[in-house]
Amino acid sequence: MKTGLLKLLLSLFLLLSVQYTFSQAPPPHISGTVQVSMKDGTIKAEIVISKIPALADYAIWLNTGFTLEHLADANKQVSYAPLREYNPEQYEVFQYVLKDNKSNELVFTDKMTLKYTGAFPVLESSKQVDGWCADWKGNIVFIDNTLRASEQTAWYPIIYDKKNDVLLNKVTYDLEIVTEESASIYLNGSSPVKANRHRFTTETPVPLLLVMGSFDFKAQQKINFINTQLPELAEATLIEWTNNITQFYEQKLDLQYSRSVSYVESRPACSNWGWMFVSYPSIMVVGNEANSLSSYFDQETHQFKRSADIAYIAHELAHYYFGEVFVPNAELKWLFLEGLAEYVSLQALRTLVGEKEYQTLIQKYSEEVKGMTFSPLHEITTADQINQTYRYRYIPLLLTALEKEVGSKKLWLWLKRVINSKDSLSNYNFLKETLLAAGISQNTLTGFEATYIAGANSLEQVLKRVEMK
Numbered sequence: 001m002k003t004g005l006l007k008l009l010l011s012l013f014l015l016l017s018v019q020y021t022f023s024q025a026p027p028p029h030i031s032g033t034v035q036v037s038m039k040d041g042t043i044k045a046e047i048v049i050s051k052i053p054a055l056a057d058y059a060i061w062l063n064t065g066f067t068l069e070h071l072a073d074a075n076k077q078v079s080y081a082p083l084r085e086y087n088p089e090q091y092e093v094f095q096y097v098l099k100d101n102k103s104n105e106l107v108f109t110d111k112m113t114l115k116y117t118g119a120f121p122v123l124e125s126s127k128q129v130d131g132w133c134a135d136w137k138g139n140i141v142f143i144d145n146t147l148r149a150s151e152q153t154a155w156y157p158i159i160y161d162k163k164n165d166v167l168l169n170k171v172t173y174d175l176e177i178v179t180e181e182s183a184s185i186y187l188n189g190s191s192p193v194k195a196n197r198h199r200f201t202t203e204t205p206v207p208l209l210l211v212m213g214s215f216d217f218k219a220q221q222k223i224n225f226i227n228t229q230l231p232e233l234a235e236a237t238l239i240e241w242t243n244n245i246t247q248f249y250e251q252k253l254d255l256q257y258s259r260s261v262s263y264v265e266s267r268p269a270c271s272n273w274g275w276m277f278v279s280y281p282s283i284m285v286v287g288n289e290a291n292s293l294s295s296y297f298d299q300e301t302h303q304f305k306r307s308a309d310i311a312y313i314a315h316e317l318a319h320y321y322f323g324e325v326f327v328p329n330a331e332l333k334w335l336f337l338e339g340l341a342e343y344v345s346l347q348a349l350r351t352l353v354g355e356k357e358y359q360t361l362i363q364k365y366s367e368e369v370k371g372m373t374f375s376p377l378h379e380i381t382t383a384d385q386i387n388q389t390y391r392y393r394y395i396p397l398l399l400t401a402l403e404k405e406v407g408s409k410k411l412w413l414w415l416k417r418v419i420n421s422k423d424s425l426s427n428y429n430f431l432k433e434t435l436l437a438a439g440i441s442q443n444t445l446t447g448f449e450a451t452y453i454a455g456a457n458s459l460e461q462v463l464k465r466v467e468m469k
């Protein structure tokens with residue numbers, strides 16, 4: 001009996017310690033040198049990744065524009081012929097694995113070295129083409145004497161935990177960035193510098209956004225303005241709104257907005273393109289003059305011209321909670337990432353700007369989705385079934401219908417549940433479990449599913465409910 005008890009205690013202890021290791025595992029650490037030629041559009045890197053956690057299955061992601069010269073287990077000093085896979089769903093990257101060529105088994109190591117080179121087109125300005133042109137967060141762009149490469153491009157090797165569908169793209173680093181031309185260099189998580197060689201280090205894990213080239217930068221009240229062309233009064237407006245919005249989220253979600261953000265600008269590869277993305281704590285605005293950060297502000301008053309732009313900023317700031325604190329994955333990734341960021345940004349607009357401005361956006365979204373068809377959430381099997389309109393328009397409307405059914409308080413309770421959950425797959429079950437955990441009854445949930453998710457005319461029902469008081 002004693003042995004039995006001991007075994008039980010031991011297995012309990014092991015279970016606890018395994019869970020502890022999983023959620024507390026330190027992030028990978030990246031060190032080495034990255035050489036960038038702004039003139040030629042080349043990137044040459046010699047990288048060591050260490051502190052790779054023990055995983056059941058993995059792959060190493062690297063941008064498809066790179067040729068891998070060397071991939072080795074740094075502990076054993078053994079090089080491998082890179083085994084390369086391509087999955088069109090992750091079209092920016094090749095996935096590499098280390099396999100033993102005798103046993104054909106996956107090689108696990110906590111430390112690897114990689115050497116690779118890539119060449120990318122150097123654009124003087126945005127392309128004006130009649131045919132196909134694309135720019136997105138996963139694009140490595142040399143434009144207007146500036147390089148933009150976010151973590152989504154995988155310009156640095158990223159470990160992918162296949163079993164848990166988690167990308168370990170947040171890393172600590174000790175990286176030297178070198179360029180022949182004198183330049184400003186900004187590596188996410190560090191302050192920007194003007195130098196042609198600089199060693200950046202941080203102990204706080206961040207996704208690696210790299211921006212370098214000929215641009216200016218400054219810090220105002222701890223907020224970095226990098227390559228932005230804002231007059232000081234517009235900067236003051238942006239700082240004030242940033243603080244108001246983050247305080248609103250902190251209070252509603254009961255969690256401190258932990259770091260000061262950086263606003264960064266870059267030109268798009270295609271003319272007339274403009275959008276924003278977040279590589280926390282950086283908020284990147286991509287656009288030519290008409291879509292630049294300056295375009296948001298009235299030239300005389302230096303206030304926001306359109307309230308919808310305040311909602312844009314609020315959306316990007318919300319990604320600290322939905323994308324950084326809570327990292328969605330699996331089938332409903334886009335619901336939890338973009339849908340929730342958009343829903344809370346609408347709430348920020350409603351509280352901080354006004355009911356009228358909020359209703360205008362809600363009506364606009366309702367108009368945009370009218371007559372469309374969206375696969376019901378419980379039938380979603382792959383993340384990309386939730387397209388742009390679904391994630392940015394329909395999900396916020398669906399949640400607004402839910403808010404009208406259960407009350408705003410419960411919705412915030414649910415959002416708190418979501419951001420505090422760890423190591424879960426963001427699927428339909430997770431959606432239901434967290435809603436129940438937030439105090440929504442099984443009956444209410446079943447009714448909501450039947451009418452607004454699975455019902456034959458659920459879209460009409462959602463729009464009807466959203467319009468009602």
Ligand SMILES: [Zn+2]
Binds near residue numbers: 315316337338341
């Ligand atoms: Zn977003």
